[in-house]
Amino acid sequence: MQASSFCDVRLIAPSGYPHDRDAMMRGVARLRAAGCSVDGVNVLERTEQRYAGSDAQRVADINALATLDALPDIALSIRGGYGATRLLEHLHYDALRERLAGQPMVLVGHSDFTALQMALYARSGLVSFGGPMLGPDFGAKELSPLTWRHFWRTISAPQGNASWDCGEAGELSVEGPLWGGNLAMLCSLLQTPYFPRIDGGILFVEDVGEPPFRIERLLYQLHLSGVLGRQRALILADFTQCRPAAYDNGYDLADGFSQIRRVAGIPVLSGMPFGHDPDKFTLPFGVPARLRVVGQRASLDFHGYPHLRHAHEPPMGTAQAASVPNP
Secondary structure, eight states: OOOOSSSSEEEEOBBBBBOOHHHHHHHHHHHHTTTTEOOOOGGGGBBTTTTTOOHHHHHHHHHGGTOOSSSEEEEEEOSSSSOOOGGGGGGHHHHHHHHHHTTOEEEEOOGHHHHHHHHOOOOOOOOOEEEIHHHHHHIISSOOHHHHHHHHHHHHEEEEEEEEEEEEEEEEEEEEEEEEHHHHHHHHTTTTTTOEEEEOOOEEEESSOOOOOHHHHHHHHHHTTTGGGGEEEEEEEEEETTTGGGTTOOOHHHHHHHHHHHHHHHHHEEEEOOOSSSOOOOOEEEEEEEEEEEEEEEEEEESSHHHHHTTTOOOOOHHHHHHOOOO
């Protein structure tokens, strides 16, 4: 760790291997240019089939957080893909809860990372963040200003806000736990010990590469299982590359979402930047939140999450211009 850094970042690789090496190194360079130290770069060297190392190596990335002499400020997932589900039975939930509860450490990722978020909250009560990852976000060829700024602003304060144009005119004000993530990962854990029982929540979902009918089917799983009916609101975030086929005969995502609106029995909003598009908010999983809609503008306020008391928003220009170093 660099003594002069304002923020210590530790890389974790619970899912897919770092197939885009250039993106990973751009991400490391940008974090270092912003004044962060970056530890755990060795995980970028691991590959076993489609995974970033063996199951034992990848679960050790998470379990090590319970035994490190000094916790990092941020534990950052390098990418999604698939593989986190294989780790859930092997996490040291009690040890992680004992070490991390009340500690201002930010554990962040999205996509396949949703499985870890669900399990850690269900089994340990730990709050993590849906947000950017090393390769696809901090390592993108063009760094998203929204993603960069919202990440640092959120994790540097005890409360956060996310506002967007939701497209649905109306008035709404509801409160409840904020939770969610990748839709396929959420549904894959239904009826398991790793699916948290959250009542009266504000649920947000996203996905990538699924045909519209599969998206509707996944949302129906949440509906028929009673999960949707127990929430105060559903937020449809980004559904990226979810294209219909010729057989769909005109049916598309909008039709599937309209059907869910008809049956869900709760307010359903759309348009929130979160998922596999470049722009994404950083959202804590399981914390108190308030969702308001005025006209066509939606706003989420949330608090009660781990945050970095000494952090600040690093200048984006320095990070954007960072060169790619050797690890």
